[in-house]
Amino acid sequence: xxxxxxxxxxxxxxxxxxxxxxxxxxxxxxxxxxxxxxxxxxxxxxxxxxxxxxxxxxxxxxxxxxxxxxxxxxxxxxxxxxxxxxxxxxxxxxxxxxxxxxxxxxxxxx
Numbered sequence: 001x002x003x004x005x006x007x008x009x010x011x012x013x014x015x016x017x018x019x020x021x022x023x024x025x026x027x028x029x030x031x032x033x034x035x036x037x038x039x040x041x042x043x044x045x046x047x048x049x050x051x052x053x054x055x056x057x058x059x060x061x062x063x064x065x066x067x068x069x070x071x072x073x074x075x076x077x078x079x080x081x082x083x084x085x086x087x088x089x090x091x092x093x094x095x096x097x098x099x100x101x102x103x104x105x106x107x108x109x110x
Contacts, residue, residue, distance in 0.1 A: 002027025003031050009107050012040040017049030022055040028057070044106050047077030048079030053087050065097060076106045
């Protein structure tokens with residue numbers, strides 16, 4: 001798994017590629033916790049290059065969302081495709097996290 005971050009008009013974009021599973025989920029959680037601790041409260045998980053997500057990966061995304069909520073911020077997801085989109089949908093994440101097609105759509109929405 002590879003994690004890249006960048007700033008985009010007041011949002012911190014966290015692009016995740018590869019596999020988000022038991023072996024990598026804690027890395028995502030740690031990286032996002034560091035961003036939150038540095039004051040990043042508006043995070044976007046950009047997942048267009050994510051090939052696979054396991055239940056451990058879902059738990060890490062949930063943990064990040066909870067930390068952001070406690071810090072007065074929020075988490076948005078974008079770029080979900082194929083099996084990854086299906087897993088997030090079946091798990092019901094799209095019912096409590098906003099999901100967008102692209103980073104630009106999230107930024108437009110504010």
